[in-house]
Amino acid sequence: MPGSARRPDALPERARIVLKIGSSSLTRPDGGLDLNRIDVISALVAGLRGRGHDVVLVASGAVAAGLPTLGMVQRPAELRLLQAAASVGQSRIMGRWEASMSVRGLVAAQVLLTAHDVAVRDHYRTVRETFDALLSMGAVPVVNENDAVANTEFNLGDNDYLAALVSHLVTADLLILFTDVDGLWTARPGSAGAEPIRLVTDPAHLASVDVTGRGSSLGTGGMRTKVQAATLACSSGTATIIASAADAVEILGGAQVPQDKGTWFLPTGPHRPSRRLWMAHASLPQGRVLVDDGAAQAVTVGKKSLLLPGVIGVDGDFESGSVIEIVGATGLLARGICRYSAADLREVLEARRDGTPAPDHVTPVIHRDDLAELPRTA
Numbered sequence: 001m002p003g004s005a006r007r008p009d010a011l012p013e014r015a016r017i018v019l020k021i022g023s024s025s026l027t028r029p030d031g032g033l034d035l036n037r038i039d040v041i042s043a044l045v046a047g048l049r050g051r052g053h054d055v056v057l058v059a060s061g062a063v064a065a066g067l068p069t070l071g072m073v074q075r076p077a078e079l080r081l082l083q084a085a086a087s088v089g090q091s092r093i094m095g096r097w098e099a100s101m102s103v104r105g106l107v108a109a110q111v112l113l114t115a116h117d118v119a120v121r122d123h124y125r126t127v128r129e130t131f132d133a134l135l136s137m138g139a140v141p142v143v144n145e146n147d148a149v150a151n152t153e154f155n156l157g158d159n160d161y162l163a164a165l166v167s168h169l170v171t172a173d174l175l176i177l178f179t180d181v182d183g184l185w186t187a188r189p190g191s192a193g194a195e196p197i198r199l200v201t202d203p204a205h206l207a208s209v210d211v212t213g214r215g216s217s218l219g220t221g222g223m224r225t226k227v228q229a230a231t232l233a234c235s236s237g238t239a240t241i242i243a244s245a246a247d248a249v250e251i252l253g254g255a256q257v258p259q260d261k262g263t264w265f266l267p268t269g270p271h272r273p274s275r276r277l278w279m280a281h282a283s284l285p286q287g288r289v290l291v292d293d294g295a296a297q298a299v300t301v302g303k304k305s306l307l308l309p310g311v312i313g314v315d316g317d318f319e320s321g322s323v324i325e326i327v328g329a330t331g332l333l334a335r336g337i338c339r340y341s342a343a344d345l346r347e348v349l350e351a352r353r354d355g356t357p358a359p360d361h362v363t364p365v366i367h368r369d370d371l372a373e374l375p376r377t378a
């Protein structure tokens with residue numbers, strides 16, 4: 001750990017900030033929406049805009065806000081009920097953001113995302129341009145997963161990951177994850193010996209930190225997903241703060257960020273193109289191709305496209321344009337958008353086996369531009 005690394009004492013100037021606020025911070029203990037919290041955050045966003053920052057809000061709470069309206073007292077396990085609750089809750093919660101922001105002179109813009117859509121090149125470009133247009137016009141995007149229809153990608157999961165991916169999409173300088181505890185602790189706050197951690201220079205140093213303790217009944221990911229999101233964001237140049245929503249005014253309202261609030265993660269890498277990140281981390285693969293050693297080398301060491309001769313097996317039933325995995329003899333190597341359907345690939349493999357001349361396919365199976373290598377796991 002570089003000994004000289006210090007925790008910043010202020011937000012970067014005129015920064016692009018992604019601010020995520022979790023379900024547990026937007027709902028009252030009785031399950032209703034915490035309207036005061038929405039007003040406090042809206043006022044802070046107005047202040048940040050006034051100081052020249054761009055702000056994107058990632059706001060959870062659709063499921064939590066929909067449950068009481070549909071007469072459900074507990075978060076159901078069944079996906080279709082969660083989706084129904086999200087559908088009801090999302091419009092309610094968005095209505096509150098809209099009302100609260102408009103009285104402060106802000107224009108709120110709802111953006112509902114699914115991971116798979118953004119992994120596909122044209123959609124990715126479109127979403128990015130939408131964010132650019134909104135931010136250039138001074139609007140505040142209010143983002144959530146498109147829970148009512150997204151039953152595979154995030155699987156109604158936590159929004160920490162979504163916030164990290166959105167940070168890449170908009171090339172954010174800073175990601176702030178507001179939750180119901182004062183940042184990352186060495187173990188769940190309140191447990192024996194737990195201490196707050198104020199600065200993380202490299203998430204690799206967090207091996208001994210216990211993030212397994214369950215979070216609130218309304219939040220989904222607990223601290224583990226926040227650390228994963230911070231790790232992902234930092235690796236692509238976005239500094240991250242995990243802090244308590246109850247401290248939002250101290251953290252965002254003044255010129256200084258108090259040193260004794262929240263956990264600040266410093267960036268560990270440069271900004272990188274984001275579509276590949278969505279492909280690598282967010283989209284659910286629809287199938288896989290098995291490749292020979294030559295193709296594995298070409299993809300990982302040679303940084304080349306995956307070509308047909310290197311494919312020796314196909315798994316799954318996917319259309320062309322689907323995100324699939326590339327698997328070599330050593331395991332999972334990469335993900336990418338396949339330019340063939342599974343049926344087309346099988347036809348080529350069968351022709352090869354039978355010794356019949358296959359049609360002359362020159363299109364790469366996965367073009368380099370559509371390929372995201374995955375970190376090797378032990």
Ligand SMILES: Nc1ncnc2c1ncn2[C@@H]1O[C@H](COP(=O)(O)OP(=O)(O)O)[C@@H](O)[C@H]1O
Binds near residue numbers: 021178209213216223
């Ligand atoms: N090491 C840790 N440091 C801080 N909080 C932790 C830790 N381990 C577990 N937690 C729990 O994580 C919870 C926050 O996650 P969650 O309930 O999913 O919130 P949100 O809805 O804001 O995403 C905290 O309430 C805390 O109990």
Ligand SMILES: N[C@@H](CCC(=O)OP(=O)(O)O)C(=O)O
Binds near residue numbers: 144147
């Ligand atoms: N997208 C869903 C679930 C998100 C969620 O609960 O996430 P989090 O608050 O990060 O634990 C929602 O808005 O209810």
